[in-house]
Amino acid sequence: MKTSARQRIPGLVLLLGTMIFSILPLLSMLSAALQPQGTVPLGLSWPSNPHWHNFLDAWRVAEVTPLMVSSIILVAGVVPVAALFAAMAGYGLGQLHVPGGTVVFLLLLLGLTLPKEATIVPLYYQLREMNLLNTRLGLILVLIGTFTPFAVFWMRAHFLSMPKELTEAAALDGAGPWQAFRHIQIPLAVPALASLCLLLFLWTWNTFLQAIVLIDDPGKRTMAGALQNFVGQYSTDVVLLNAGSLLIMAPTIVVFLLFQRHFVKAMIAGAVKG
Amino acid sequence: MTSTAHAPQTSPTRAFPHRVATRPGRGHRAKRALTGWLFVLPAAAVYTVFVLRPLLSTLWYSLYNWDGISVGSWVGLGNYRRVLTDPQLLSSIGHAFFLILFFTVLPVIGGLLVAALLQEIRIRGLGTLTRTLLFLPQIIPGAAAAVAWVWMFSTNGTVNQLLSAVGLGGLTRSWLGDFDWALPAVGVIGTWLGLGFCTILLMAGIGKIDISIYEAARLDGASFLSTFRYVTVPALRAEIGVCVTVTIIAALASFDIVFMSTQGGPGYATTVPGVLIYQLGFTESRVGLASALAVVLTGLILMVILPIQRFFREK
């Protein structure tokens, strides 16, 4: 049965409108970024002579290379560790016997709806006490903690769906719990882990509040966090500002384009499970 | 399936003792418990140190008047009194709720309409381009979205350009610097963030609905609107719930967007609790007050989300 054209056309129009609406701000940034530097562009206007070199200048001025390195370091620190800890905890809560597991569950549930503002102020002073302020390690630990509730729920949901006979069979073969975990459960959990890692990558890369509060040096923050400094410095040159901001956004967009099917699936599933 | 010939005489380390008759000793259960705990420990440790402990600290700080430098002085519930009576602080909470209109209501309605009108075009059929474009706003950092929209809303920006192009040139202004329009403008950014996401989510959800229900409805002579109301919306209950939850949290706890676009200005026109907490805590050294506001914000979010979750998840 087909929906009538009369019904489909407004739907398509709406959909098209939403798509244009979604891309419009980025297009207008692009058009501004290609104007001659120092001018004040007017809205969305494709320049007759696009100044593509503005992006090179902005790359240098916004110091994009160290920023990317910094974000990559942060991702490398957060994603594997958070995923591993979450897999372990999810396995524990989903398959093993954990006394007080309900309590842990409830506490993690609290963390799911907790806004980041609820803990950011004391975190500053706490990291200062621990001498972790202005260090990537401090930010990494904070982010792992922040992402733990969602990640544990995600992996727990996966492990709950795994048959318990697997563990029992492994135990019969003499495998200890860690070996069962490592050699049997983990390989089976790869799809869930992969989706989780994609989400964790995205969230780490886009971290803003924690980055600007806990790290002073803009070069050590995430790329999103470095935007604050960049905008403050270049607020007058609109052209350069837009070019630099596009560069700062580019890596997430590129990774998304490469993995977009997985991303969409993961984000939808993540939202539903959350 | 245990083979008695091979099974050791002492009880094996089983994950679920009560499934099979065993002879567990007390130490055995303890060992099992310990194993379970060891698996949970790393995540629990990081979570406790970097989330739970600061949470408790927020509660603690909120009872003092502290500038972050000297020793704090006890004020008990004084900060909370200020949060609930100070017009500026209250209005920030009001602004956050106002933003829900743009962050949640508009995207959900828009997404529902698209999903309902296009119900038979499944996600897979949408094509890469559509999926990509619709999801793009959620991918870029909120701060970057703010920068993009600051440019759109500026005096020389695209919004004014479009208005002039359709002959509404009289409406142009510096949107984010205008006392009356700054908050709706920030709201538009929120709509932009949520619309694509909700559209995709709802379209995915509608893909699960059995076509034959629509057929039956049509055969019964039901109009689009009544099909929409009695078939589509109820069937999408879970997905709508997700949309609503995610976007309401984004609205109430918003920081990145407001901070990078208006910093709460002009005046107090776009102050939201998230930005106020940052300003009070770090720029103005009013740490106790910031902490109290953080506690109130958390409480508000919980009070709003829990009923919503219950409503959308039952049945």
Add this chain to the structure above:
Amino acid sequence: MDSHHSTPARRARRFAALAGAAVLQTVVACAPPGSGNTATVPTDPVPVNIDLGTDPIELTLYDGAGLKKIDEALIAAFTERHPNVTITPRYDPDEVQAVNAPRVLASENPPDIARIIALPAAVANHQLTALDPWADAYGWNTLPPGQSAMYRVDANGIRGTGPQYTMASGFTVTGLYYNKELANRIGMVEPPTTVAEFEQALASAKTAGLIPIMAGNKSAQVTFLVQMMLNNALGPDAVNGWVFNAPGATLDTPAAVDAAAVVAGWAAKGYFPADTNGTDATAAAGRFAAGEALFYVSGNWDAATLQAKMGENVGFTLPPAPAGSPVLAMSDPVSNFAIPSGSDDKNAAAAFLDFLRSDAGRQVVVDAGFAPSGTGPVPATAPGSLGAQIQAAFDILVAADGQVQFVQNATNGMSGTWLPQVQMLVAGRTTPGEMMAAVQSAYEQDLLR
């Protein structure tokens, strides 16, 4: 899955009770926040010596990253004079230097010269050395009283009186920049000195279709104008007293409200750009340099940019004062340097502080684009340049002892109150009376009065 002895629900309840008790226990038993920062034991006074000898001395200096240029110039000039002294500078990003300073001061190896922003707190925590012995030895009593007041805080945390703890490396000074070409166009031959002349120029500019005053009110620049009127109405002692937290200080008076009303009137007449609340300080400087407005209210920190973009077309004048009144302007230390109580070589550090007010030091500071500390011959500047005009104006200001502190600095949180209030005032969303009442109320809440 759980043990036989309690249901999950009962265990959860038990846990909640325990957790609640733990929270209460923590809250009640713990020390107030910030207790870790306090009180290094005051060390024994060091014998004062103004002769640094010839043995090598190593000092460290701690400041905000924005002051790197001026500090390095000062260090170079000082070490030229005292070759046996090496000063290693250390910079923190500007916005966090204030928050980091207490911890840095309380550390085991504090710097020898440190920029202090929250002076009363540092003194209350016994983190600074009282400089009076060196003041006597070096003769700092010749400093202008207005400057000396910026260095003092008493035992009750009231600034402006008490022992001296700091010395400024240089000063900011605020005033009005004006576009000479546009001034000629409206027939303004001399920059205005009285408020009446100023308002006349504003009216002429408006009639001629120019923007009378450029202000980036997204960064609250109109506050400068409000304070200029407050300075005139209340006098330097009252305004400084308010910033220094003198007991009973208040800005919620009829005179202050009238002063704010003057600025509100200018806004109502359209003397500011229509989108001033959406324009930040950097953008405003750029627009003034591009010739959009007659006046621009700012300070010597913008001089370099404006000189580069406008060349000879820009002039500087001190804020207008009522006829017959002394000239007043906001001016505060660029870096208020103190000697932490844990410093190893206070004599050498004090020698550096004294150098700041010497002729050589003053010249270095002026070359770096700031106003000099102390008194002395006017340092040389390129004749006719904007710097020369600013220097001449500053000299007049110091001679008249008219340096007033910025009202935004009265408490740590004050700038966060002035900003939205002034934005609302300019947009007509609040009355002058409500604004001054709100400002005073926030002030009193911050000071727990």
